[in-house]
Amino acid sequence: xxxxxxxxxxxxxxxxxxVDLIRPSVGFAAxxxxxxxxxxxxxxxxxxxxxxxxxxxxRRTAKALAWQAIEAFEGVDYVVAxxxxxxxxxxxxxxxxxxxxxxxxxxxxxxxxxxxxxxSFLVDVRGMKAVDARFDGAVTYxxxxxxxxxxxxRAQPRALLESVEGLxxxxxxxxxxxxxxxxxxxxxxxxxxxxxxAKKADNISAAETGTLLAGDLGCLMNMAGxxxxxxRPVKARHVAEVLAGMGDEPAIGEPQGR
Amino acid sequence: xxxxxxxxAFKENxxxxxxxxxxxxxxxxxxxxxxxxxxxxxxxxxEFEALRDSARDIKNHTLxxxxxxxxxxEAKVTAAGGHVHFAPTADDATAIVADxxxxxxxxxxxxxxxxxxxxxxxxxxxxxxxxxxxxxxxxEYIIQLRGERPSHIVAPVIHLNRDQIEADFRRVHTKLPxxxxxxxxxxxxxxxxxxxREKFLAxxxxxxxxxxxxxxxxxxxxxxxxxxGDLSQTLPKVHIVLASIEKLVPTLEDASQMLRVLARSATxxxxxxxxxxSTGPRRPAxxxxxxxxxxxxxxxxxxxxxxGEFREMLRCIRCAACxxxxxxxxxxxxxxxxxxxxxxxxxxxxxxxIGVDKAGHLPNASTFCGRCESVCPVRIPLPKLMRHxxxxxxxxNLSPAPVRSGLAVWGFFxxxxxxxxxxxxxxxxxxxxxxxxxxxxxxxxxxxxxxDTRDFAAPEGSTFQARWSAERRAR
Numbered sequence: 001x002x003x004x005x006x007x008x009x010x011x012x013x014x015x016x017x018x019v020d021l022i023r024p025s026v027g028f029a030a031x032x033x034x035x036x037x038x039x040x041x042x043x044x045x046x047x048x049x050x051x052x053x054x055x056x057x058x059r060r061t062a063k064a065l066a067w068q069a070i071e072a073f074e075g076v077d078y079v080v081a082x083x084x085x086x087x088x089x090x091x092x093x094x095x096x097x098x099x100x101x102x103x104x105x106x107x108x109x110x111x112x113x114x115x116x117x118x119x120s121f122l123v124d125v126r127g128m129k130a131v132d133a134r135f136d137g138a139v140t141y142x143x144x145x146x147x148x149x150x151x152x153x154r155a156q157p158r159a160l161l162e163s164v165e166g167l168x169x170x171x172x173x174x175x176x177x178x179x180x181x182x183x184x185x186x187x188x189x190x191x192x193x194x195x196x197x198a199k200k201a202d203n204i205s206a207a208e209t210g211t212l213l214a215g216d217l218g219c220l221m222n223m224a225g226x227x228x229x230x231x232r233p234v235k236a237r238h239v240a241e242v243l244a245g246m247g248d249e250p251a252i253g254e255p256q257g258r
Numbered sequence: 259x260x261x262x263x264x265x266x267a268f269k270e271n272x273x274x275x276x277x278x279x280x281x282x283x284x285x286x287x288x289x290x291x292x293x294x295x296x297x298x299x300x301x302x303x304x305e306f307e308a309l310r311d312s313a314r315d316i317k318n319h320t321l322x323x324x325x326x327x328x329x330x331x332e333a334k335v336t337a338a339g340g341h342v343h344f345a346p347t348a349d350d351a352t353a354i355v356a357d358x359x360x361x362x363x364x365x366x367x368x369x370x371x372x373x374x375x376x377x378x379x380x381x382x383x384x385x386x387x388x389x390x391x392x393x394x395x396x397x398e399y400i401i402q403l404r405g406e407r408p409s410h411i412v413a414p415v416i417h418l419n420r421d422q423i424e425a426d427f428r429r430v431h432t433k434l435p436x437x438x439x440x441x442x443x444x445x446x447x448x449x450x451x452x453x454x455r456e457k458f459l460a461x462x463x464x465x466x467x468x469x470x471x472x473x474x475x476x477x478x479x480x481x482x483x484x485x486x487g488d489l490s491q492t493l494p495k496v497h498i499v500l501a502s503i504e505k506l507v508p509t510l511e512d513a514s515q516m517l518r519v520l521a522r523s524a525t526x527x528x529x530x531x532x533x534x535x536s537t538g539p540r541r542p543a544x545x546x547x548x549x550x551x552x553x554x555x556x557x558x559x560x561x562x563x564x565x566g567e568f569r570e571m572l573r574c575i576r577c578a579a580c581x582x583x584x585x586x587x588x589x590x591x592x593x594x595x596x597x598x599x600x601x602x603x604x605x606x607x608x609x610x611x612i613g614v615d616k617a618g619h620l621p622n623a624s625t626f627c628g629r630c631e632s633v634c635p636v637r638i639p640l641p642k643l644m645r646h647x648x649x650x651x652x653x654x655n656l657s658p659a660p661v662r663s664g665l666a667v668w669g670f671f672x673x674x675x676x677x678x679x680x681x682x683x684x685x686x687x688x689x690x691x692x693x694x695x696x697x698x699x700x701x702x703x704x705x706x707x708x709x710d711t712r713d714f715a716a717p718e719g720s721t722f723q724a725r726w727s728a729e730r731r732a733r
Contacts, residue, residue, distance in 0.1 A: 015722045021686050022715060024722035031726075043726045045679070047672040053665060055626060055645060057652030061669040068673065145627035178585045182625025188661065189269070189623050190707025195276050195589040196625070197712065225712030228698060253715035255697035256690075 011039040012076035014069070014115075016086045017048045018217040019238075023252065026217060029244035030082040030118050037126035044072040049081075051089040055183055059097065066094045067104075070111045078125070079115045082240050083216045084147020085183075087117035092150050117147055118240055119215055123156040130163035133245035138209035140172045141239070142200070142223065144216035148176055157215060157239050164242060172207035174200075181222040197226040205232050211251075213239045224252040262379065263612055265596030268619035275590040284419050285591050288410075292582035295526025296633065306522065313519045314637045316512045317504075317573035321564060327473040327506045328555070334476025338538025340551035351556045352383035355465070355498055358552060359389045362496055364462035370480060370487035371395035372467030373411050373576060374500045374556055376598045377611070380465075391465075392457045394486040396450050403430050409592030411599065412524050412578040417591050420446070454486070464494040464548065468501035469575070470516060471553070474509040477537045478553065481520065481530040488534050497536065497548035502556045504572040516575060519635035524577040559611045567646050571606045573636040578603075580630035580640060586623055595620055602630035606643040614647055618656055621647035664704075683724045686717040693717070 011034050015027040031041045050065030069090065073079045081087040091112050098108040122128040141161065147153040154176075161169050180186065180196025187193075200223055204212050212227070212234050214220050224236035235251035250256055264271055275281055300306045320327055332342040345351035351374075359367060367384060369375065369391055381391045381402070393402040397414035401407065403426050408414030415423065424440045427449055440446055466487050468478040478499045480487045491497045507513050521527045540547030563572055581587040581601025592600035597617065599607050605620035614621075621644035630640045651657050671678045693699055693716025701709045708714055720728075 020722040021682055022717045024718055024720065024725050027722035027726065043723065045675045045723070047675050047678045048668075050672075053669060055648065056661060056665055057645065057648030057650070057657065058665055058669070059649055059652075061665070061673070064673055065669075068675070072675075145625070145629070149628040149632055178625050178627035178629065180585065180625060182627070184661065185623075185625050187705060187707035188658075189272070189586075190710060191269075191276060192272055192586055192589050192623065193625075193707075194711035196585045221715050222712065225698070225708070225714055228713040229700075229711060250697065253698035253713055255695060256718060 009039045009077040010075075011041050011078045011080050012073040013041050013043050014046060014049070014073070014079050014081040014086065014090065015043065016081055016083045016217065018221070019082060020046075022221070023217055023238070025246060025249055026082050026238040026240055029238065029240040029246045030080070032244045032246075033118065033122055033131070033240060034080055036132070037122050037128050039078070039126070042076060044076075046072050049086045049089045051086060051093075052183055054089065054093060054097070063097050066090075066097055066108070070094070070107055073111065073114070077114065078121065079111070080118055080121045081115070082118040082238065083218075084117045084144050084151055084153055085216050085218060087115055088146035088150035091115040117151050117153055117215065119157045119160065119243075120147075120151060120153050123159060128160065131160050131243045131245075133243055133247075134165040135242045135245075135247040136166040137211055138168045138170050139211040139213050139242070140170050140204060140207040140209045141175060142172070142179060142204070142212060142214040142219060143176045144214050144219045145178050147215050153215065157213075160243050161213070161239070167242070170207045170209050172203045174203055179219045179223050181219045183218065186222055193222070194226070197222050201226045201230055201232060204234055210235060211242075211247075212236045213242060215239050220252055228253050263597040263608075263616055265608060265612070265617040265620060268594060268596055268623060271594035271596055272590040272623075275594045280419055280422065281417055281591055284417050285588055288416055288582055289588055292526070292579075296523060296579060296582070297526075299522040299526040299528065303522065306519075309515065309519050310635050310637055313516055313575075313635055314573060316507060316515060317575075317636050320506050320508060320512075321504065321569060321572055324503065324506065324564065327508060328503060331471055331473040331476055331506060334473070335538065335551075335553055336476075338476050338551075339541075340476065340538045340553060342553045342555060345554050345556045346558070348378035348556070348558050351378045351500070351554050351558070352380055354554050355380060355500070356383055356387040356389070358496065358498060358550075359384065359463055360387060362462060362550070364389050364496070366390045366392055366457065366461050367463045367465055368458050368461035368490040368494060369393050369398070370464070370466035370482065370490040371398050371414070372465065372500050373408075373598060374467055374502055375465065376408060377558065378500075378556065380500070392454070392461065394454050394458065394490050395482070396447060396484060396486070399450055399454065400426060407593065407598065409600065410578060410581065411576050411603075417593060458489045458493050461490070461494045463496040463498060464490040464492075465498045465500060466491050468499050468505050469520065470507050470513045471501055471505045472508075472510055472513050473506055475537055477510070477513075477535050479513055479517075479533065479535050481517065481533050483525075483531040485532050488532055491534070491536060491548065492546050495548055496550040496552070497539070499536070499551075499553045500556065501553065502558070503560055504574075520575050520577050523579040523633065523635040563610050568606065568610050568643055570638050571603070571610065571643060573638055574603050574607070575636060576603075577635055579633040579635065583629045583633050585625065585627060585629070602640040602644070603638075606638075606640060606647065609647050614650055614654075615656065618647075618651055621645075622651075660704075679721070679723055683721050686721055687719060690717045690719040
């Protein structure tokens with residue numbers, strides 16, 4: 001692993017709601033990777049980035065939660081989230097929420113400048129080129145939309161995955177096409193969401209790998225849930241788990257403590 | 259005008275579409291055809307991204323000075339011997355067209371492809387005035403035979419398969435030998451051309467849309483691949499151009515820049531087969547052309563958009579790249595959207611034109627994947643504008659009650675971190691126990707939209723924050 005010289009930056013880990021509630025092991029994997037990149041990790045008291053409210057048209061709640069996050073992460077050098085979607089909300093949309101309020105927009109912009117998605121932080125900010133991890137098997141990688149299009153994350157996870165011993169990456173068809181999750185969309189328009197994820201599941205299966213990786217737990221739960229309902233044997237994991245050498249825990253939606 | 263829209267029934271429309279095997283088969287063509295062609299056209303042009311910036315800037319500049327460019331355009335059209343008619347509403351526009359047809363005693367009208375004509379429901383108005391409209395674009399011709407609406411703004415019959423069109427032709431073209439071979443798409447095209455040729459010659463009035471209007475010269479521009487638009491506007495005595503006010507560009511140079519991004523974004527062509535410039539009626543030295551040239555300039559809600567937060571939508575040049583790249587459009591097709599404009603551009607435009615109370619589903623039926631914005635030739639921030647509609651709906655209490663109350667409960671906890679940590683820790687612990695055996699749920703209360711078709715992963719147990727503070731304290 002790489003470590004840059006100089007004092008160790010202090011990174012506030014923004015776990016994201018889904019990791020906090022559903023899959024804490026992703027948070028530990030993220031912390032391990034951030035520490036390996038030469039940083040200290042703190043986890044300030046936190047709830048949600050506010051994206052569900054923002055995308056449902058409830059700007060007032062979105063602003064309240066954004067401001068809560070800005071205050072919670074005061075004093076850290078970076079804010080890192082294992083999610084392109086939540087990092088995109090904090091980096092790209094939080095400044096929009098305060099752009100008409102001069103006294104709030106400056107701290108909002110300063111906060112947004114510190115925010116990074118996990119894998120792009122490791123590669124683009126910390127210069128990490130390889131990880132010290134082993135994973136035996138073939139994987140395919142889904143590019144989650146917000147990470148890909150709002151934050152330009154595409155090469156970074158693939159570069160680090162290449163350094164994982166024993167791992168081979170097989171690209172699926174249309175890896176950059178939405179999986180149909182879309183936050184509340186998945187429930188509000190469940191039938192359409194299902195039609196989209198069904199296509200995605202076919203592309204995943206056609207890649208003929210045992211494992212599906214992605215950088216966003218929402219998309220992963222959607223794809224894993226469809227694969228499992230269809231009885232497909234592909235296991236789904238957050239990319240951080242594999243990069244941190246924690247790819248032998250039960251996969252998403254698998255029983256705990258075998 | 260009371261627009262005929264089934265947008266309020268979007269969910270039911272989508273349900274039908276998802277269970278229509280013929281439609282699903284046809285929709286496969288959207289993904290396989292348009293996307294690859296656009297990409298290879300864009301990749302071949304090193305300055306394509308810069309051209310998109312330039313196209314955006316040209317449109318922004320025009321919209322900022324639209325009043326001046328409209329005046330200049332009108333003056334040029336008049337100087338060339340044409341007439342400009344301003345139509346504040348759809349009804350005004352249809353009345354203007356019907357009046358012209360009546361004055362010249364028109365019995366049939368040959369029409370080029372025009373989405374404005376769909377928006378104002380011109381065909382119904384013409385028929386009511388005793389005038390027979392004939393669609394001459396192959397796709398629109400088929401749509402007219404079937405009594406349908408286009409399902410796509412560039413490819414009107416993308417929802418149909420070849421065999422369905424063959425059946426329509428056999429049903430309608432009864433004078434042709436029944437044993438004829440129509441198995442090749444070219445034979446369908448040839449048959450439609452044969453049927454249309456006499457209509458062109460008989461038409462008293464030709465109506466076309468416009469892709470651009472040029473203020474500098476008073477020119478209207480259409481792009482087509484079939485040449486039907488040219489016949490529609492040169493053969494009849496009267497040519498009527500139907501266009502909305504945002505079609506203006508300042509100069510011919512600007513128009514040619516816009517054409518470079520339009521064709522590539524729409525069909526992946528460097529330029530469409532026919533790009534036709536019309537300026538006024540036939541001049542004495544011209545070998546052909548109409549005796550009268552009219553432009554009906556439609557507002558229908560657009561000047562109100564100019565002043566508000568949806569102004570950027572007026573940059574749209576109707577290339578359809580957004581819907582061609584939209585996973586929701588791929589799943590349900592254009593008719594499910596319930597009005598003239600489908601896909602992401604329709605999700606922003608339709609609420610502006612027919613009201614968010616009717617079209618409220620459309621800006622919500624998006625995953626915000628952002629692929630539309632990433633290909634828009636004039637860089638319209640479509641997801642952001644859809645989100646603005648969701649904000650208007652939320653303010654007006656138009657969002658569905660379960661969504662509002664769900665959000666309110668979640669927001670209450672999320673704004674109280676200590677309570678949130680306590681409550682989520684307890685809830686996740688309980689859920690984890692319930693899901694322990696399988697690791698996932700096949701059904702969950704209030705989440706049927708998800709669990710009807712997908713499993714839902716059970717939580718690992720304690721929350722990350724609880725585990726983190728416990729483990730770090732133990733160090």
